[in-house]
Amino acid sequence: MRTNKFLGRDWLSPEIDYTKEEWESMLRLAEELKTRYAINEDTSHILKGKTLYTMFFNSSLRTRSTFAAGIQQLGGFHVDLEPGKTYTPARKGFEVPYKTERICDVAQVLSRTGDALAIRMYGAPSQWIYGFAHETMKEFAHYSDIPIINMECDVYHPCQALADMLTVKEKFGDFKKKKFVISWAYSGSTSKPFAVPQSLALAPSLLGMDVILARPKGFELDPEVTKKCHEYAAQNGSTFEETDDMEAAFEGAHVVYPKSWGALPFFAQMDENGKKIKEENLDGMKDLFERNKHWICDEKKMKLIDKNGIYMHCLPADRDMEVTDAVIDGPQSVVYDEAENRLHAQKAIMTLLMGGRL
Numbered sequence: 001m002r003t004n005k006f007l008g009r010d011w012l013s014p015e016i017d018y019t020k021e022e023w024e025s026m027l028r029l030a031e032e033l034k035t036r037y038a039i040n041e042d043t044s045h046i047l048k049g050k051t052l053y054t055m056f057f058n059s060s061l062r063t064r065s066t067f068a069a070g071i072q073q074l075g076g077f078h079v080d081l082e083p084g085k086t087y088t089p090a091r092k093g094f095e096v097p098y099k100t101e102r103i104c105d106v107a108q109v110l111s112r113t114g115d116a117l118a119i120r121m122y123g124a125p126s127q128w129i130y131g132f133a134h135e136t137m138k139e140f141a142h143y144s145d146i147p148i149i150n151m152e153c154d155v156y157h158p159c160q161a162l163a164d165m166l167t168v169k170e171k172f173g174d175f176k177k178k179k180f181v182i183s184w185a186y187s188g189s190t191s192k193p194f195a196v197p198q199s200l201a202l203a204p205s206l207l208g209m210d211v212i213l214a215r216p217k218g219f220e221l222d223p224e225v226t227k228k229c230h231e232y233a234a235q236n237g238s239t240f241e242e243t244d245d246m247e248a249a250f251e252g253a254h255v256v257y258p259k260s261w262g263a264l265p266f267f268a269q270m271d272e273n274g275k276k277i278k279e280e281n282l283d284g285m286k287d288l289f290e291r292n293k294h295w296i297c298d299e300k301k302m303k304l305i306d307k308n309g310i311y312m313h314c315l316p317a318d319r320d321m322e323v324t325d326a327v328i329d330g331p332q333s334v335v336y337d338e339a340e341n342r343l344h345a346q347k348a349i350m351t352l353l354m355g356g357r358l
């Protein structure tokens with residue numbers, strides 16, 4: 001019997017693939033690693049000599065810095081395989097005219113020399129098609145012998161979700177009977193992935209919170225995601241509801257998480273052979289955004305939430321669009337706690353998946 005049931009597993013869509021008990025184990029370890037960090041304990045034996053490869057196909061501050069710092073604190077090394085300095089990994093059947101190398105080759109080469117590969121890809125070059133990036137990561141996982149860690153694709157952002165659930169646990173002690181609102185918010189940019197809202201609908205539902213998804217019509221999430229949220233609510237005896245009324249959702253909430261994302265009906269679509277069968281409609285999406293400018297988190301809406309309630313955002317935030325300065329800089333905001341907890345959550349993920357010794 002394997003003594004570490006996490007060893008060697010991927011962290012691609014753990015909101016679906018890992019159990020509630022496994023999330024709770026991850027959270028306990030993240031708390032322990034955070035305590036050890038706070039007392040300046042040397043943890044460099046935990047992943048001594050292990051190598052983490054990273055590939056960032058989209059920009060990042062928090063994820064990039066905390067993975068690099070985290071693996072170093074655990075005694076390992078970080079090698080960033082910068083796009084442009086390596087060949088662009090291509091999915092089988094999806095090769096493009098520029099210099100590429102098949103994912104099957106990249107994954108097997110890196111498996112021979114490293115201990116995990118972490119990837120950020122939510123918008124592949126010229127491929128803003130919902131699900132394409134997630135399928136790309138799954139192809140890496142198929143050919144890889146080492147864990148593939150999702151640092152945000154176009155469907156899930158599980159590292160963010162684990163850090164955020166750690167933050168909620170720190171603030172409230174447990175998840176039961178706590179109302180968590182994941183809400184759409186306006187932004188001047190329409191190119192925001194679904195990863196954060198989908199992971200932040202699924203993870204609190206899995207852990208037994210009462211979740212409300214607030215969004216204007218047209219900003220519904222992937223139906224597979226909301227179906228799973230309903231299943232989790234039924235298993236936990238909690239609730240999952242959807243509304244197009246932001247104020248009503250905020251009433252009595254313990255957590256509000258207002259965040260922008262795109263409108264799925266306006267995205268391009270492809271068939272299973274990679275052929276584009278529908279072009280994206282950016283003008284239509286922009287118009288829908290502009291009609292919902294009032295979906296901003298301001299002090300008036302924050303007065304509706306529980307007196308001990310908190311404001312969350314994964315950052316970067318679009319100030320004056322998604323949220324006012326008064327709210328994000330105010331006493332109920334925990335955005336820097338969330339960013340800090342990325343470090344400890346990801347150290348827990350790496351420790352368990354990469355065979356760390358405490």
Ligand code: CP
Nearest residue numbers: 060061062063314315
């Ligand atoms: N929240 C988050 O993933 O931040 P970065 O894009 O800076 O990594």
